[in-house]
Amino acid sequence: MTQLQFSLDLDVLKESVMNSNIEAVVKSSIVLVLNEFMEKERDEFLQAASYERSPERRDYRNGYYERELIIAIGKIKLRVPRTREGDFSPSIFERFSRVDQALTLSMLEMVVNGVSTRKVTNIVEQLCGESVSKSFVSSLTEKLDPIVNKWANRPLNVHYFPYLYADAMYIKVRENNKVVPKAIYIMTAMDEKKKRQVIGLKIDHVESFEAWQGFFQDLKARGLQSPKLVISDAHAGLKKAIEREFIGTSWQRCTVHFKRNIINKLPKKGSSQVIADMRRIYQTISCEEARGFKEEFITRHQENPKLEKAIETLENGFEDSIQYLNEPETFQRHITSTNSLERLNQEVRRRERVIRIFPNTQSAFRLVGALLMENENLQ
Numbered sequence: 001m002t003q004l005q006f007s008l009d010l011d012v013l014k015e016s017v018m019n020s021n022i023e024a025v026v027k028s029s030i031v032l033v034l035n036e037f038m039e040k041e042r043d044e045f046l047q048a049a050s051y052e053r054s055p056e057r058r059d060y061r062n063g064y065y066e067r068e069l070i071i072a073i074g075k076i077k078l079r080v081p082r083t084r085e086g087d088f089s090p091s092i093f094e095r096f097s098r099v100d101q102a103l104t105l106s107m108l109e110m111v112v113n114g115v116s117t118r119k120v121t122n123i124v125e126q127l128c129g130e131s132v133s134k135s136f137v138s139s140l141t142e143k144l145d146p147i148v149n150k151w152a153n154r155p156l157n158v159h160y161f162p163y164l165y166a167d168a169m170y171i172k173v174r175e176n177n178k179v180v181p182k183a184i185y186i187m188t189a190m191d192e193k194k195k196r197q198v199i200g201l202k203i204d205h206v207e208s209f210e211a212w213q214g215f216f217q218d219l220k221a222r223g224l225q226s227p228k229l230v231i232s233d234a235h236a237g238l239k240k241a242i243e244r245e246f247i248g249t250s251w252q253r254c255t256v257h258f259k260r261n262i263i264n265k266l267p268k269k270g271s272s273q274v275i276a277d278m279r280r281i282y283q284t285i286s287c288e289e290a291r292g293f294k295e296e297f298i299t300r301h302q303e304n305p306k307l308e309k310a311i312e313t314l315e316n317g318f319e320d321s322i323q324y325l326n327e328p329e330t331f332q333r334h335i336t337s338t339n340s341l342e343r344l345n346q347e348v349r350r351r352e353r354v355i356r357i358f359p360n361t362q363s364a365f366r367l368v369g370a371l372l373m374e375n376e377n378l379q
Contacts, residue, residue: 027076028147034069035079038090042081045088059083069093145362148369152201157223161189161199163331165341166232166242168207169348173358182361183207184348184368185215188341189227190334198344198372199224203365209237216245229323231338233257253320255282256337261317265310274301278314285332287325294318347371 042061048054050061062082069076080090165188173182185207187200200219204211212235230242231252242251259278266274277300281293294314301307324335348368358364 031076031078034076034092038078038081038092041090041092042083042088046083059085059087062086067093145366148366148373151373152365152369153222155223156199156219157225159191160225161191162228163190163335164199164227164230165189165338166212166230166238167338167341167345168235168238169345170207171352171358171364172356173361173364175360179357180205182364183211184364185211186341186344186348186368186372187215187219188344190331194331194334196340201365201369201372203361203368207235207237209240212238212241213244216241220245229327229335231324231335233338234317234320250323250326251320252323252335253317254337255321255324256339258317258321262310262313265307265313267306274307274310277301278310282322282336285325285329287322290322290325344372 043049046058046061048057060083062084064079064081067078067080069078078092082088166185168183168185170181170183172179174180183204183206185200185202185204186198188196189199190196200215202211202215202218204214226246226249229250229252230246231254232238232242233254234257239251242249259282262278263271263275277297281290281297284290284293297314298311302311324332327335348371351367351371355367358367
């Protein structure tokens with residue numbers, strides 16, 4: 001029997017599971033595995049598949065009954081198969097008490113780290129002590145997809161989100177026997193109570209205006225209203241899509257990316273005071289003060305030819321980088337950059353590095369979607 005090795009603290013895991021939407025994913029995944037395995041057990045008991053005529057047949061199917069089971073993360077309801085003569089009894093219930101914690105950990109690993117055939121096989125072997133066919137594993141994998149898809153398409157008209165954060169990152173996917181890059185689009189939002197959550201996920205071929213526009217249209221179809229501000233990097237296609245799809249919405253250029261762009265134009269040595277002067281521009285609470293500090297910066301450093309490109313970069317992107325100062329002061333520090341989204345991207349990247357190349361686009365959507373469900377409500 002294959003043994004899965006875990007270094008997770010079960011108490012910490014259970015607390016994180018119970019306090020997040022991943023609980024529903026894990027429970028649903030366990031129900032799918034157990035129901036499917038009991039179905040397989042009944043087939044083997046009857047020695048005949050559904051509707052199959054066989055001289056070896058021992059009995060006939062007689063529907064299902066529901067039975068509840070208490071597991072480490074709560075109560076689940078199973079669909080237990082029956083036979084006409086009543087001689088069939090699934091082994092799940094007597095075995096489960098011995099593998100409850102291991103299975104819960106395994107299912108969490110499966111959902112958050114991507115559902116591969118190998119991993120699902122290991123999980124089922126952990127449960128029943130025997131190997132299963134590849135087609136059986138594939139059927140389990142396919143049944144997990146609706147869980148993530150339902151979350152990814154949930155309505156967005158329940159709350160108004162004045163501030164949106166948008167970003168894209170690239171992964172590698174196997175497609176038509178080739179390894180190709182794919183763009184993952186993620187959007188998060190903050191409501192008027194400063195609570196953040198993930199509201200959108202999409203995977204497309206490249207990061208482009210058309211892809212961003214389609215992403216925004218999908219979000220609007222789910223009920224998303226035009227926000228006050230969209231915070232992002234300076235991707236031209238993204239900026240154009242914001243203008244087209246969100247009428248009356250301002251664009252906030254991520255100040256972290258923007259300041260990094262300016263610093264990259266500075267000389268490698270002797271620029272510490274220049275950097276301090278530049279950062280002072282963004283340590284204000286009004287557009288007027290920021291503009292005043294910007295003019296002081298230019299006046300102080302414009303005679304230095306080595307700073308010409310840095311000053312040009314500052315002037316070209318300055319107004320877009322201070323749009324957050326038009327919002328109430330209580331929100332300003334939360335809407336200057338996409339840092340919160342970048343941290344989420346790092347979590348996705350950490351899992352993605354383990355897999356390296358996804359077998360297909362759906363497996364990538366499954367992994368990222370499950371991870372975002374776990375982190376749906378951001379700090």
